[in-house]
Amino acid sequence: MKKIVAAGIGAGALIALGGLAPANAAEDAAMLSVLHGVPGLTVDVYVNDELTLDDFEPGDLAGPLELPAGTYSVAITASDAADASEPAIGPVDLPLEAGGNYTAAAHLDAEGNPTATLFTNDVSEIAAGEGRLTVRHVAAAPAVDVLAGGEAVISGLENPDEQTLDLPAGTVEASVAAAGTTDPVLGPAPVDVAEGTLTIVYAWGSLDDDTLELAVQTVTGMHSSPDGVPAGAAGLVATNAPEQQFGMWALVGVGILAAIALTAAATRAVAASKAER
Structure with missing residues (x-):
């Protein structure tokens, strides 16, 4: 398979x-x-x-x-x-x-x-200069607070709830702590809130089993003048792993098609040159 x-x-x-x-x-x-x-x-x-x-x-x-x-x-x-x-x-x-x-x-x-x-996923229009941050609690853990700069920006988030904020574009140092506390159980980790982009952060895994992780998904195309339905790009960030970009299959496919087109063009050019001789 x-x-x-x-x-x-x-x-x-x-x-x-x-x-x-x-x-x-x-x-x-x-x-x-x-x-x-x-x-x-x-x-x-x-x-x-x-x-x-x-x-x-x-x-x-x-x-x-x-x-x-x-x-x-x-x-x-x-x-x-x-x-x-x-x-x-x-x-x-x-x-x-x-x-x-x-x-x-x-x-x-x-x-x-x-x-x-x-x-x-909330893919409605985002104001110029802003990005959208959604946090989703999908971990085996009690309610949590999401901290930015050491202060709670989302409080009492329970599994499987979510909360969404529109923020000025930039990098947020985010961490997750038990509700009412500031001692992180996840993070801090940098989260890029890009302009016109929905950034979704998932807290997943198990607190008791010490398998908590953060995952980050992005959906692009919600600028003030969007060009149709946002398709999005999926990405994953783990707290102990480098960022991985997904959707590369599309770029690879485009590259293969381009290579095929160039090869075909070169073949036709060689054949034409021989014919002229």
């Missing part, structure tokens, strides 16, 4: 997902990313009973994927499962509206049980 991880979703995965149009699909598309936030569990992801993501590992972030609007049934199984008949999570229905931008997160609830949550 082909392994599909966040570092490079192949065209085959996109084609497979694109072919999973539900019965009530509309012509307009929805954008969907998938976050694996269950520590210690490598999984397979089935969409409408079709294997879509194989050997999906903790911390992986796949997408964004363009899908016809409609409702999709998603089941998450152990990586060695033969099919989706005995899921570890789900099956859950994900209703995707035309023009919507979503992230489906497989994660732990506050008590440490595997679950899944569909989040709607």
Whole structure:
């Protein structure tokens, strides 16, 4: 089976997902990313009973994927499962509206049980000079405060809630602490809040098992004069790992097409030169 991880979703995965149009699909598309936030569990992801993501590992972030609007049934199984008949999570229905931008997160609830949550990403217009920061609590942990510069900017955030702020563009030194305290259990870590960009920070993992991590996803294109539905770029930042950029498959694809075009042009030029002789 082909392994599909966040570092490079192949065209085959996109084609497979694109072919999973539900019965009530509309012509307009929805954008969907998938976050694996269950520590210690490598999984397979089935969409409408079709294997879509194989050997999906903790911390992986796949997408964004363009899908016809409609409702999709998603089941998450152990990586060695033969099919989706005995899921570890789900099956859950994900209703995707035309023009919507979503992230489906497989994660732990506050008590440490595997679950899944569909989040709607706020891709509405952002004022000039500002970026949008969304913080999502998807960890097995009590309510938390999000600190910037040592002070709480988000208080009492519980699993699986989120909170969104529009901020001046810049870098925020963010950390996560138990609600009412300032001693970080995650971070501090620099979070780039870029102009016209939605930056989503996920706290995932387990506090008791000492597996808490931060993940960062970005969705671009919400400037004051957006040019259509933001597709977004998915990224992941771990507190103890360098930043990884996802969506490079698109750049690689463009490079391959360009190389093919140049080769074809050169071949035609050589053939024409020989003919003239």
